[in-house]
Amino acid sequence: MMLARVADSLYWIGRYVERAEHVARLADVMLTATLDRAETAAQVARIALSAVGDATPEKIATPFESARALTLDRMDGSSVVSSLALARENARQVRDQITSETWERLNLVHLRLSGAVAARSFNDGSSAFLHDIIADLHLFKGAADATMSHGEGWRFLLLGAHLERAQLIGRLLEVCFGRGVERLDHPTLTAVLRMSCALEPYLRVYTADVRARPILEFLLLNPEFPRSIRFSTDEIEAHLSVLARHTEAVHTGPGRLAGRLKARLQYADMAEIERDGSHVFLEGVLADCGAIHSAVYDAFVAYPLEMRLPA
Amino acid sequence: MEYGVATTQGSEEIDRGLALAAEEMAAKAGVKPPYDEMQAPDGSVRPHFAVLARRLAALGPGELDERQRTLERFFLLQGITFTVYGAESSTERIIPTDLLPRIIPADEWARIETGLVQRLQALNLFLADIYGERMILKDGVVPRELVLGAPSYRREMQGLYVPHQAYANVCGSDLIRQEDGEYAVLEDNLRVPSGVSYMLANREASKRTFPGTFRLAGVRQIDRYPDLLLSTLRSMAEWRPNPQVVVLTPGVYNSAYYEHAYLARLMGAPLVEGRDLVVHDNMVYMRTTSGLRRIDVIYRRVDDDFVDPLTFRRDSSLGVPGLFNAYRAGTVVMCNAPGTGVADDKAVYAYVPEIIRYYLGEEPILPNIETFLCREPAQLSHVLANLDKLVVKAVGASGGYGMLIGPHASIAQREEFAQAIKVDPDNYIAQPTIQLSTAPCLIDGEVEARHVDLRPFILSGEKITVTPGALTRVALRKGSLVVNSSQGGGSKDTWVLAGPGDDLS
Numbered sequence: 001m002m003l004a005r006v007a008d009s010l011y012w013i014g015r016y017v018e019r020a021e022h023v024a025r026l027a028d029v030m031l032t033a034t035l036d037r038a039e040t041a042a043q044v045a046r047i048a049l050s051a052v053g054d055a056t057p058e059k060i061a062t063p064f065e066s067a068r069a070l071t072l073d074r075m076d077g078s079s080v081v082s083s084l085a086l087a088r089e090n091a092r093q094v095r096d097q098i099t100s101e102t103w104e105r106l107n108l109v110h111l112r113l114s115g116a117v118a119a120r121s122f123n124d125g126s127s128a129f130l131h132d133i134i135a136d137l138h139l140f141k142g143a144a145d146a147t148m149s150h151g152e153g154w155r156f157l158l159l160g161a162h163l164e165r166a167q168l169i170g171r172l173l174e175v176c177f178g179r180g181v182e183r184l185d186h187p188t189l190t191a192v193l194r195m196s197c198a199l200e201p202y203l204r205v206y207t208a209d210v211r212a213r214p215i216l217e218f219l220l221l222n223p224e225f226p227r228s229i230r231f232s233t234d235e236i237e238a239h240l241s242v243l244a245r246h247t248e249a250v251h252t253g254p255g256r257l258a259g260r261l262k263a264r265l266q267y268a269d270m271a272e273i274e275r276d277g278s279h280v281f282l283e284g285v286l287a288d289c290g291a292i293h294s295a296v297y298d299a300f301v302a303y304p305l306e307m308r309l310p311a
Numbered sequence: 312m313e314y315g316v317a318t319t320q321g322s323e324e325i326d327r328g329l330a331l332a333a334e335e336m337a338a339k340a341g342v343k344p345p346y347d348e349m350q351a352p353d354g355s356v357r358p359h360f361a362v363l364a365r366r367l368a369a370l371g372p373g374e375l376d377e378r379q380r381t382l383e384r385f386f387l388l389q390g391i392t393f394t395v396y397g398a399e400s401s402t403e404r405i406i407p408t409d410l411l412p413r414i415i416p417a418d419e420w421a422r423i424e425t426g427l428v429q430r431l432q433a434l435n436l437f438l439a440d441i442y443g444e445r446m447i448l449k450d451g452v453v454p455r456e457l458v459l460g461a462p463s464y465r466r467e468m469q470g471l472y473v474p475h476q477a478y479a480n481v482c483g484s485d486l487i488r489q490e491d492g493e494y495a496v497l498e499d500n501l502r503v504p505s506g507v508s509y510m511l512a513n514r515e516a517s518k519r520t521f522p523g524t525f526r527l528a529g530v531r532q533i534d535r536y537p538d539l540l541l542s543t544l545r546s547m548a549e550w551r552p553n554p555q556v557v558v559l560t561p562g563v564y565n566s567a568y569y570e571h572a573y574l575a576r577l578m579g580a581p582l583v584e585g586r587d588l589v590v591h592d593n594m595v596y597m598r599t600t601s602g603l604r605r606i607d608v609i610y611r612r613v614d615d616d617f618v619d620p621l622t623f624r625r626d627s628s629l630g631v632p633g634l635f636n637a638y639r640a641g642t643v644v645m646c647n648a649p650g651t652g653v654a655d656d657k658a659v660y661a662y663v664p665e666i667i668r669y670y671l672g673e674e675p676i677l678p679n680i681e682t683f684l685c686r687e688p689a690q691l692s693h694v695l696a697n698l699d700k701l702v703v704k705a706v707g708a709s710g711g712y713g714m715l716i717g718p719h720a721s722i723a724q725r726e727e728f729a730q731a732i733k734v735d736p737d738n739y740i741a742q743p744t745i746q747l748s749t750a751p752c753l754i755d756g757e758v759e760a761r762h763v764d765l766r767p768f769i770l771s772g773e774k775i776t777v778t779p780g781a782l783t784r785v786a787l788r789k790g791s792l793v794v795n796s797s798q799g800g801g802s803k804d805t806w807v808l809a810g811p812g813d814d815l816s
Contacts, residue, residue, distance in 0.1 A: 095572035
């Protein structure tokens with residue numbers, strides 16, 4: 001049992017932190033690619049910027065400025081600094097529900113990004129700066145895992161994180177492979193793996209054979225890699241099935257949707273996905289994620305009072 | 312250097328005026344120097360401060376500064392901050408904290424403690440009487456119109472049952488120390504007093520800064536405060552087997568939000584906002600992920616006016632519609648009770664010694680500051696004749712507005728105020744200018760004396776308990792007497808030393 005508003009905030013902390021980490025990684029990979037050939041750099045920049053929704057030719061042509069905006073632009077609602085400000089604002093509202101250890105990590109990374117020296121740190125060494133931000137966010141997740149009770153609140157936090165992660169990776173895959181497997185060169189494919197933090201785990205499974213099809217397979221269906229969509233949907237289902245146990249069994253909405261999505265990925269077949277076009281499959285997954293989000297709201301947060309008043 | 316009623320509320324100009332005039336005033340004959348907490352007039356260190364003095368003498372020059380910076384980092388990391396909203400972006404500042412503790416010996420504390428218990432006992436009885444039989448008004452001890460006409464009087468509370476007659480469950484009284492070293496009560500805060508989280512955070516900080524000294528000194532513990540608060544709140548709903556307590560906050564933009572979250576976390580009680588609560592059939596519920604859950608005790612940190620738009624201010628969105636009706640029906644308890652403000656009203660304050668004698672038949676242990684009520688013709692003429700020596704304050708105003716500091720006002724200002732007082736004498740009180748005691752503080756790496764006051768916290772439910780500690784507020788600017796955090800004030804830890812009979816907890 002916890003306040004609906006609190007569950008809502010924890011869920012959004014999970015989402016915002018996940019988003020911040022993803023965007024920071026995209027910015028970092030985009031900057032690293034500028035050291036490559038010009039065509040590769042432009043290709044990577046296009047993928048990264050499209051994956052967060054906004055790839056104009058000017059932005060692609062100025063990767064450093066674009067990466068800085070992705071990281072530090074307060075006017076951009078999906079920048080790292082904006083996401084973390086929102087995550088922290090939510091954390092402040094539920095300060096009594098998260099442990100001091102967890103709060104401190106989030107507060108610290110927020111202070112690092114919003115301080116007066118943030119822009120200078122970024123200009124002085126953007127890669128090191130982004131690397132530290134991502135490492136801080138891992139510490140936040142570690143602190144949450146190691147110090148918070150693994151009860152309802154923690155599950156809402158992880159539910160938000162995995163739902164966001166499935167959607168972010170889904171969008172990235174759509175951009176890269178949605179319209180048929182494009183002819184991406186080797187450095188670009190490597191960059192895509194880096195954007196999903198998947199390079200080393202991928203190499204372990206497929207060796208140095210970096211090709212589009214196995215990458216799609218790995219990021220969609222691998223059951224062990226924590227950023228594959230399959231893995232995230234397993235987590236979403238697991239958390240929702242426990243969360244629904246805490247509530248009266250009147251609303252099976254989100255649990256049912258999550259179970260169906262999980263099964264869809266568990267029993268998916270790469271050949272079938274390719275035959276129908278991977279964009280069809282990816283669009284279905286993203287639509288299901290959106291439906292789960294709405295169902296979570298209806299079941300736990302914004303339920304109609306008339307249904308719940310004592311008789 | 313003197314002090315009016317400006318400790319809690321004062322404008323910057325007033326403060327600057329006070330600081331400038333400090334030396335000039337001290338030069339005048341008849342002005343006694345302030346009482347210093349650490350140093351006796353002959354320059355020797357008072358015995359209870361010896362342990363700190365020895366430690367300070369042993370520290371190297373940069374060391375104190377280094378410790379101060381460590382402390383500030385700790386506060387920033389913990390988010391013990393208030394937000395300053397600017398045009399472009401908002402910044403967060405930590406509450407200025409001084410790391411040298413103020414030390415109170417056991418015998419002094421014993422007197423403060425019994426004095427505070429006595430005072431709150433009487434004030435609770437007063438509130439029960441005012442909202443009940445009104446005997447004290449019938450007996451003419453306190454003027455009827457003074458109480459019933461006070462803006463903080465809530466007629467909605469009339470005849471309402473309050474368990475244990477504990478109206479002010481949490482009270483934070485402001486004490487000051489006069490030139491002769493005598494403690495006096497400047498103000499009783501019975502509405503929604505804050506600052507207790509700073510008391511606890513300052514303690515964490517000073518334990519880190521002076522661990523050895525802390526152990527040596529034999530300081531009484533205050534960490535049980537959240538515990539005691541919870542059992543006080545629970546004692547207000549004894550008829551329920553396992554009462555559900557919640558903390559009601561106005562929300563994250565309130566300047567004391569940190570404290571609300573802190574107390575909720577340490578008590579293990581949900582921190583709720585008005586929008587989390589629903590009233591149905593005079594029962595109060597909170598919206599949880601598994602439906603509606605009934606609640607029994609609301610520790611509300613929302614002002615009277617805002618708790619229920621159906622009963623009090625209609626434009627309030629912070630409260631819960633129907634909450635007051637549920638309270639009247641007795642299905643839920645609000646702590647503090649609405650309407651307690653009538654007992655800390657500036658004019659009623661003058662009658663507190665009489666109130667103590669009336670209900671308890673005892674002499675007040677802690678004195679008041681002498682207060683003249685302009686509503687009494689004899690006192691009015693005294694005030695008008697001595698405007699250049701007094702501090703005059705409007706009863707209904709706060710925040711340093713409507714205040715005259717006689718010694719620093721121009722003749723024209725005094726003339727203007729005299730007119731205002733004559734037009735509406737009921738609205739004004741006057742007090743003599745008084746010194747605040749000073750305590751050593753760390754200012755730019757040097758130890759210097761600054762003016763301080765003292766805010767202990769008293770809990771009342773089934774019984775009354777005083778936590779052996781307090782928030783010592785500091786006027787960080789030299790010569791200043793204004794201790795508000797919004798006006799350049801800070802705070803420091805307060806060590807209450809254990810006496811022979813006290814155990815440390």
